Amino acid sequence: MRIGIPKEIKNHEYRVALTPDAVAALVRQGHEVAVQPTAGVGAGFTGADYEQAGAKLLLDARSVYNFAELIIKVKEPQPEEYSLLRSDHTLFCFLHLAANPGLENYLKVHRTRYIPFEQVRDGQGGLPIxxxxxxxxxxxxxxxxxxxxxxxxxxxxxxxxxxxxxxxxxxxxxxxxxxxxxxxxxxxxxxxxxxxxxxxxxxxxxxxxxxxxxxxxxxxxxxxxxxxxxxxxxxxxxxxxxxxxxxxxxxxxxxxxxxxxxxxxxxxxxxxxxxxxxxxxxxxxxxxxxxxxxxxxxxNMPGVVPQTASRALSAMVLRYLPEVLAGTSA
Ligand SMILES: NC(=O)c1ccc[n+]([C@@H]2O[C@H](COP(=O)([O-])OP(=O)(O)OC[C@H]3O[C@@H](n4cnc5c(N)ncnc54)[C@H](O)[C@@H]3O)[C@@H](O)[C@H]2O)c1
Incomplete structure (x- = not known):
């Protein structure tokens, strides 16, 4: 699968959804991953770190969205990002749609598939991401x-x-x-x-x-x-x-x-x-x-402690991604 990791643009959101180590694991599994070079800087990861992990660096968000089938990010798309979404995209991130009916409506009208992080469940019914x-x-x-x-x-x-x-x-x-x-x-x-x-x-x-x-x-x-x-x-x-x-x-x-x-x-x-x-x-x-x-x-309170939060988030995203892709979770 072609996976895209754009840079977060929400106010003071410095987290990145996947660390270079997680990207390396996805590349080993046969996925292709594209990352914006600055996506991880707030969390302490350079573009070179992602490149070494096997990711392709794409300069702007539009190129990442154009490349990818699966978009993995941290926070819900901001209005400036809406037009980058396509009907053949799957969006995997925090969405909190109950508080954002406008976004839910947009995604439905544009037939973008979405899997909210906050709805992924583990075997005990917990919300592990x-x-x-x-x-x-x-x-x-x-x-x-x-x-x-x-x-x-x-x-x-x-x-x-x-x-x-x-x-x-x-x-x-x-x-x-x-x-x-x-x-x-x-x-x-x-x-x-x-x-x-x-x-x-x-x-x-x-x-x-x-x-x-x-x-x-x-x-x-x-x-x-x-x-x-x-x-x-x-x-x-x-x-x-x-x-x-x-x-x-x-x-x-x-x-x-x-x-x-x-x-x-x-x-x-x-x-x-x-x-x-x-x-x-x-x-x-x-x-x-x-x-x-x-x-x-x-x-987005954890957005200001990206070094801690990105590693914690990335581990859970990587752990549950196979089940999410197989449709057995969320
Ligand atoms: N602002 C942020 O940056 C940020 C970050 C992470 C999580 N959150 C949010 O924090 C909230 C709590 O998340 P969580 O993981 O602790 O949830 P949780 O499911 O672990 O705990 C929620 C608790 O609320 C209780 N509850 C529900 N309705 C209640 C009521 N009317 N009166 C008293 N208790 C009630 C439940 O019994 C449960 O124990 C969620 O909305 C989550 O999305 C916000």
Missing amino acids: LAPMSEIAGRLAVQAGAHWLEKAQGGAGVLLAGVPGVEPGKVLVIGAGNVGTQAAIMAAGQGARVVVLDRNRAALQRIQQLLGFRVETALASPEVIRRHLPDADLVVGAVLVPGQPAPKVISRDDLQRLRPGRVLVDVAIDEGGCFATSRPTTHTEPVFEVEGRLHYCVA
Whole structure:
């Protein structure tokens, strides 16, 4: 198969979907691979690295799309890329179509086949390509939240760890899956008071087994969420209902319960966001305020840690590609 790897053009998206090692493996399997020379630079891979791995270097995105039958990239095509897609292309990347009906419609009208990374399932029903990116986003969520809680950034001026003599901040994590678990680990590691809510008790059991009494858990309901907002300093939105827009777990009215200067990180923004007041932001302008509460809603959070994220993503893409091509996964 002829595989094309274009350079990502989404705002501050530095990941590449396949590393040179993964490309070498595909070439050994008999595939032909074309790469834009700068596709991997953000992740630390030069065009020469890809050439050595057996890829053909093609200067611009149009040449890569023209060459390929299968396009493997990280993020959904941006509007500037739509016209490069053909009806004989298969697109394999994150798409999050529930939050992007315009793109879904475009792909259907132009009969481009697509296999969203976030719908590829493993034998246990897990989402193995999404999972490592979620784990990264969960870890970054606490890092980002702590940063925007600083007074100089517009936050209330709370140190999540506290200090001897002053209690720590409270991190409320809604959703105890891949994102939520890693956010809870990071927050507990910083010494914050951590509360995790999920509507699935088994997910809460897993997190409690992992973190013991360093985390409090409760079954999520609108009442329970409302009860936990008044003393929260950082709220991480980490819910997912696969294939559907993210459920709204905090309404505009609920937001008033959170104190001003507190931070909401809506990791589920790629599926439309789980706070009623969220809208997508970029790494260039990551936050906005609604009535004094800071919202961080970046839809490609792992894009800024490409050295880590590209290797994690590439391994899973390579692992599941044969099943995807055979139609036995996704
Ligand atoms: N912004 C980014 O850069 C970025 C990166 C990676 C993942 N994500 C997104 O983060 C979200 C979470 O991903 P994940 O891998 O952790 O999913 P997951 O399936 O591992 O976990 C989601 C959890 O949400 C819970 N849940 C669903 N509805 C709920 C509700 N109404 N109330 C409480 N809990 C509820 C589920 O029971 C589940 O435990 C997804 O939308 C994913 O696409 C975003």
